[in-house]
Amino acid sequence: EDQVTQSPEALRLQEGESSSLNCSYTVSGLRGLFWYRQDPGKGPEFLFTLYSAGEEKEKERLKATLTKKESFLHITAPKPEDSATYLCAVQTGGYNKLIFGAGTRLAVHP
Amino acid sequence: DSGVTQTPKHLITATGQRVTLRCSPRSGDLSVYWYQQSLDQGLQFLIQYYNGEERAKGNILERFSAQQFPDLHSELNLSSLELGDSALYFCASSVDGGREYFGPGTRLTVT
Numbered sequence: 001e002d003q004v005t006q007s008p009e010a011l012r013l014q015e016g017e018s019s020s021l022n023c024s025y026t027v028s029g030l031r032g033l034f035w036y037r038q039d040p041g042k043g044p045e046f047l048f049t050l051y052s053a054g055e056e057k058e059k060e061r062l063k064a065t066l067t068k069k070e071s072f073l074h075i076t077a078p079k080p081e082d083s084a085t086y087l088c089a090v091q092t093g094g095y096n097k098l099i100f101g102a103g104t105r106l107a108v109h110p
Numbered sequence: 111d112s113g114v115t116q117t118p119k120h121l122i123t124a125t126g127q128r129v130t131l132r133c134s135p136r137s138g139d140l141s142v143y144w145y146q147q148s149l150d151q152g153l154q155f156l157i158q159y160y161n162g163e164e165r166a167k168g169n170i171l172e173r174f175s176a177q178q179f180p181d182l183h184s185e186l187n188l189s190s191l192e193l194g195d196s197a198l199y200f201c202a203s204s205v206d207g208g209r210e211y212f213g214p215g216t217r218l219t220v221t
Contacts, residue, residue, distance in 0.1 A: 032208060043112065043200050043212030044153070087153065091208055097143065097166050098210055102152035 002027040006088050006101035013108050016077045021104045023088030024070040032091040033071050034098060035064050037084045044087055047073075078108045113137065114213035116201050122219045128189040131216045135182055135203030141165070142184040143210060144176055148197040159184055160206065191220045 003026045013019055025033070032051050036044035048057040050066040057064045061082065063074045073086055085105045089098040113136035123129055135142050144156040155168035159178035170176075173191075178184040188195060196219050202210035 034209060036212075041198070041215070041217070043114075043202075043214050045112075046209060046211070049209060089210075097141075097155070097158050097207060100153045100155070 002092055002099050004090055004099050004101035006104050010105040013078055015110050018076045021073040021086055025090045027090050027092045029092055034089040035073055036087040039084050080108050080110055083108045112211040114203050114211050116213035116216050120217050127191050131186040131199050133184045133201030136211050139203035139205055141204045142178055143202040144186050145200040146197050193220050196220045
């Protein structure tokens, strides 16, 4: 069965303290891996799509990487406004719908 | 703004009642997805429609049903509501799988 696991469940950082979020997956035929950001009470907002092992994408303080079994979302010198829940999702074969992980709740304190 | 609209934004109703949530996908998107997110819970996939046809089902209760109309908007019907149905309900759309664009959600409170 296709599965997506995110760790840690929650992460507290001081402003400027870099860290990484993990998304490990077990799927039959990965077609794409997606990262979303979700603020409380809001809909998830798209960040990145990765398609093949070794691929990297960057946006401001965020960088996403992909291996054959997991993806990392690296946050460099985070700011309080980076506080949110970060969701990872995988797209497999079949009807192409996304399978979401439970998310990592990130809190960045000044 | 994702281009996906959902109405209403908030809904307060009593147990046992029935409600309808509405979603308009982005222009050109044929797939619509419904998700439920309870307090401090992850996104739970409910159901997917593609161009009017049901395509995939998740953990959707029998009391819940959905449909997608010829103009591609979708409605999620929740009946015999229970306190535990209180949650945020999100609609998302995509061209045909892959990146999903999420709406702002409908917050349902069952009292």
